[in-house]
């Protein structure tokens with residue numbers, strides 16, 4: 607089946623929310639998956655669709671990436687959220703989404719990409735390592751993984767990733 611990758615649009619918001627609510631129920635309750643979907647409010651698709659991507663197969667959403675160029679840090683870009691349909695994982699879809707983001711960020715003059723995940727998300731940690739991200743030193747360590755304690759508020763520890771990207775000419 608062919609995968610089509612395209613820039614996200616505002617109309618994708620409801621499908622991204624629905625995807626999070628359905629794809630994440632393998633690891634969470636429906637209520638927790640719904641809560642997770644609140645991490646991608648419509649504003650991301652209104653204001654950052656140019657740096658966000660959707661992968662589709664036969665018109666159905668197969669994966670998405672929500673990212674943006676940092677306003678405050680002119681060298682940096684940030685990947686906020688990524689997800690791939692559990693039935694389609696392990697086929698290079700997230701790699702394609704990340705490559706599209708790296709390309710866009712690099713053409714916009716950015717040289718570094720940041721993202722974070724939860725210490726419990728070993729799949730995400732393995733994926734980001736494989737994608738060439740370094741783990742940023744933290745103030746604690748869990749099973750050899752550097753952790754930033756209370757990074758997103760009390761009890762919300764995070765693992766922080768950073769990766770350099772090669773410069774590309776602007777289009």
Ligand SMILES: CC(C)(COP(=O)(O)OP(=O)(O)OC[C@H]1O[C@@H](n2cnc3c(N)ncnc32)[C@H](O)[C@@H]1OP(=O)(O)O)[C@@H](O)C(=O)NCCC(=O)NCCS
Pocket residue numbers: 686687688689690691694695696697698699700701702722723727728729730731732733734736737
């Ligand atoms: C993490 C996630 C996006 C990966 O998507 P995917 O399409 O299966 O990933 P890909 O097939 O493109 O894999 C890219 C590379 O990462 C590796 N990889 C993918 N998942 C991995 C995992 N769980 N552990 C270790 N490595 C992994 C692949 O082997 C591949 O390596 P290679 O290209 O060098 O062979 C997907 O598992 C997912 O949606 N997880 C739930 C959401 C999530 O955790 N998001 C990240 C935090 S917000």
